[in-house]
Amino acid sequence: xxxxxxxxxxxxxxxxxxxxxxxxxxxxxxxxxxxxxxxxxxxxxxxxxxxxxxxxxxxxxxxxxxxxxxxxxxxxxxxxxxxxxxxxxxxxxxxxxxxxxxxxxxxxxxxxxxxxxxxxxxxxxxxxxxxxxxxxxxxxxxxxxxxxxxxxxxxxxxxxxxxxxxxxxxxxxxxxxxxxxxxxxxxxxxxxxxxxxxxxxxxxxxxxxxxxxxxxxxxxxxxxxxxxxxxxxxxxxxxxxxxxxxxxxxxxxxxxxxxxxxxxxxxxxxxxxxxxxxxxxxx
Numbered sequence: 459x460x461x462x463x464x465x466x467x468x469x470x471x472x473x474x475x476x477x478x479x480x481x482x483x484x485x486x487x488x489x490x491x492x493x494x495x496x497x498x499x500x501x502x503x504x505x506x507x508x509x510x511x512x513x514x515x516x517x518x519x520x521x522x523x524x525x526x527x528x529x530x531x532x533x534x535x536x537x538x539x540x541x542x543x544x545x546x547x548x549x550x551x552x553x554x555x556x557x558x559x560x561x562x563x564x565x566x567x568x569x570x571x572x573x574x575x576x577x578x579x580x581x582x583x584x585x586x587x588x589x590x591x592x593x594x595x596x597x598x599x600x601x602x603x604x605x606x607x608x609x610x611x612x613x614x615x616x617x618x619x620x621x622x623x624x625x626x627x628x629x630x631x632x633x634x635x636x637x638x639x640x641x642x643x644x645x646x647x648x649x650x651x652x653x654x655x656x657x658x659x660x661x662x663x664x665x666x667x668x669x670x671x672x673x674x675x676x677x678x679x680x681x682x683x684x685x686x687x688x689x690x691x692x693x694x695x696x697x698x699x700x701x702x703x704x705x706x707x708x709x710x711x712x713x714x715x716x717x718x719x720x721x722x723x724x725x726x727x728x729x730x731x732x733x734x735x736x737x738x739x740x741x
Contacts, residue, residue, distance in 0.1 A: 459474070459519065459522040459523050459525070459526045460474055460475040460522065460525075460526060460600070460604070460719070461473055461474030461475065461518070461522040461525075461604065461719055461723075462604050462607060462608045462611075462719050462720040462723045463514065463515070463518040463723065464608070464611075464720075464723040464724050464726075464727040465488075465514065465727070466727035466728070466730055466731045467493065467731050467734065468487060468488050468493050468730075468731075468734060469485055469486065469487055469488060469727060469730050469731075470485075470486050470488060470514055470517075470518070470727070471483060471484070471485050471486075471723045471726040471727040471730070472484045472486075472517075472518040472521050472522060472723065473719045473720070473722040473723035473726070474521070474522045474525045474526070474719070475715065475716075475719050476525055476526075476528065477526060477528065477529045478529070481718075481719065481722055482525045483722060483723070483726055484518075484521050485726065485730070486517065488514075491506065491509075491510075492506065492510045492514075497510075500680060501676045501677075501680065502676070503676075503679065503683075504672075504675050504676030504677065504678065504679030504680060505672050505675060505676050507679055508672070508675045508679075511637070512543065512547075516536075516539055516540060516543055519539060520534060520536055520539045523539070551667075551668060551671070553584060553588065554581055554584060554585060554645075555581070555648075555667040555668070555671070556664065556667065557580070557584060558577045558578075558580035558581040558584060559577060559663060559664065559667060561580050562576045562577040562580060563660065568657070570653055570655075570656040570657050571653050573653075573657060574649050574650075574652045574653035575649060575653075577649070577652060578645065578646070578648065578649035578652075581645055581648065582645055585641070585645060586704070586707070589638075589704070589707040589708060590707060592707075592708075593707055599710060602708055602709055602710045603709075603710040603711070603712045603713070603716050604712065604716050604719065604720065605631075605708055605709045605710070606631035606709035606710050606711055606712050606716075607631075607712035607716040607717045607719065607720035608720050608723075609629075609630065609631050609632060609633040609636065609705075609709060610626045610627070610629045610630070610631055610712070610717065610720065611626055611717070611720040611721050611723075611724045612633055612724070613626075613629035613630055613633060614626040614629050615724060615728070617629065621721055621724065621725055621728075622721075623714055623717045623718055623721060626717055626720075626721065627717070631705070631709040631710070631711060631712075632702045632705040632706075632709065633705075634682075634685060634686045634689055634698055634701075634702065635682065635686045636701070636702075636705055636708075638701065638704050638705045638707075638708045638709075639682060639698065639701030639702060639704070639705065640678055640679065640682045640701075641678075642700060642701040642704050643678040643681050643682055643701060644674055644675060644678035647674050647677050647678050647681065648674050651670055651673065651674055651677075652666070652667075652670075655670075681697075685697060685698045
């Protein structure tokens with residue numbers, strides 16, 4: 459809500475624009491599970507990142523929601539936010555995994571490969587249609603603008619330019635490590651995984667769609683991680699391109715005020731990381 463969260467090596471920083479125009483910044487240390495050896499272990503780290511994104515996202519959402527309600531002297535409880543998140547997760551499973559399965563079942567396809575491909579096409583169409591509908595909601599448009607500001611700030615930082623609003627403006631609102639690209643990769647990998655599972659009774663296929671989500675997410679993270687580290691490779695760029703194109707739906711060009719919020723979060727998290735590195739060197 460009117461803000462950006464940046465994750466550092468051991469901290470996360472949420473910068474939010476208050477209703478009166480001032481900036482509010484929240485800094486929190488990360489739990490050891492998000493910074494330890496599991497977070498760096500191939501395949502396992504994908505599941506950890508999934509949990510991390512959910513937990514840290516809810517914390518940032520709760521903080522930003524309460525900042526936006528300061529003038530009304532109201533407060534959103536953590537229980538309500540978590541309930542909303544659980545409902546959203548259930549909706550995502552139904553919409554992106556169950557609905558394509560039932561639609562494909564209606565076609566009476568006997569080939570596991572063709573079934574999985576058609577299932578994947580339905581899943582992709584539903585996903586893109588969902589994102590398109592989201593772009594029609596004014597509040598979500600602002601979220602997508604802050605999403606674009608986040609990417610521009612990170613792109614500028616990785617290009618090693620001065621962390622200033624004007625310097626950020628020439629950078630893209632797309633980024634190879636974006637969650638949108640990750641979700642796109644997950645949808646593609648799901649096609650392969652479900653094709654290998656084959657055709658079974660409906661209840662078993664429903665169960666597999668649920669149980670294999672962490673596995674698919676773990677594989678998706680590894681593909682995204684590899685791609686982000688090999689962007690100069692022509693083949694890798696071709697694989698990443700659809701995910702980057704899809705970000706045109708989930709990002710918008712931000713205004714200067716939104717860029718300032720993203721930059722504030724980034725500067726704070728970089729500052730903390732640098733202080734921690736300096737402390738480690740001196741010790």
